[in-house]
Amino acid sequence: MSDTFILIPGRTSRQGTGLNQGKYSEAYLDEINTLKMNPDDMERLQVADGDQVRMWNDEGDVRVGVKSGKAELPPGLLFISYGDISSRFMPGETHGTGMPDSKGMEVFVEKASAGE
């Protein structure tokens, strides 16, 4: 079962401090590889903190660890810190602005099957 979500990449304090430790530091890599989701959506997709989900659209297709966004995120909205994964969902097209759609991208998410 997959659902359609809207992905909002953004900055976090931990992403910023991790960045200074280095882009290969554990803190930075953990932060940019954690997808935050509304708790009701997690329940519906039958995923818990630390589980892997598959997230994809026409631009990208990744497996990523999921974590509850608690009250921060309304249902249907996903958040991930700026980094390699968020960039994978940006298109090459910028509609004449120089700026690819970098927030508010539509993505599909499903629980990753074991061993995938």
Added chain:
Amino acid sequence: MSTTDVASSDLKIVKDATCTFCGCVCDDMELTVENNRITKAKNACVLGKSWFFNHHIEERPDATIEGRPVSYEEAIEKAADILTNATYPVTYGLSDTTSEAQRVAVAISDWIGGSIDTTSSVCHGPSGMALQGVGEVTCSLGEIKNRADFLIFWGGNPAESHPRHFTKYSLMPKSEFLPNGRKDRTAVLIDVRKTKSAKAADIFLQIKPRSDFELAWALRGLAKGIDINPNVEEKTGIPLQQLRDVMDRMKQAKFGAILFGMGVTMTRGKHMNSEAVLALARDMNEYTRWVAKPMRGHGNVTGADNVVAWSTGFSFGVNLGRGYPRFNPGEFTTSDLLARGEADAAFIIAADPMSNFSQPARDHLAKIDLVVLDPKLSETAKVATVAFTTSTYGINTPGTVYRMDDVPIPLRPAFDSPFKSDFEILTALEKRIREKQLATSSV
């Protein structure tokens, strides 16, 4: 007044140092430096502390060619060859270096006839386009600190991205005009997420994703006294009555400020969203004083805009291939010209597009010659043909940066680095490029 006290041979206190991690560019740091490490950073926020504590001298080569350590001179020669021989080079980055270095980078781009673009194009570039269309009613952060009794934070999360903004520049300070500080101010947060900044706001408008444009235009209509269709709630998630209430309060303010982030510029609509927000601030001046300012991310991204603008007439996405500047976002912006496979060499200064560009752009970057300047190893430096390790601006290197309100601030470095600064490398590279061009010139 800046003072540097040397208490002992390996302990130094640097007062009034400047943090260049984010666009706040706080210049009231007191740094304790011991054995070429910053061990205390008084007044720094959580991001500032991590900036100062993690930029020490690393064991890295001065320069590499294809990953092989080489001498600085050899690297300059190779970089000059690449940039001189390229048919369509692009210079990109520049938001984490001094304005002195930015100026030389523009000159090099002019000599080699390429495009020059900054990280603004994937940040507030759309706002740069918007202010060409509708202007920018602006002010310094000092005016906001002293006068703004109504603040709207729109599409940003300063509590995490600019941790001292609330306390130093906007929400909390007491002043002659706002003697009770926070109590004399009203704060609105507009965002799709209930971020950590929501706790600091009096009114939180949790809008539906991708409805910034509609919300801004509804407010513009209300400002003009136009009846707005109540179905605005379906689109934006905010009841019309609440918008009316916010607008009434906005009109009653003595000095209002909209501080908008990349929630506005990165979402569908982009420059149209920024334009609507800037125009709303402009419209409000029919009633009372209102301004709008973009919240800028990197330490000197505002300097990059300023330097490229006063050098070429445009702030980003500029092509110099015909010997005069041409501005065309979408054509000369880096993300596009890489994704379309147009550039045959890239000159990346203090940026990491291999990590944060779209996949088509990254795929092309991996195929072409790259000359990269960065103080730390990055995905871009890893695939560079020529990579220079640089000193860190503000920590090792003096110079000038522009705060997010376009105010230039001097840097007071804490300790020396064995690595050259961006400015030194760029100056040497410009000299060598000109020597090569003049040697082959028929004139």
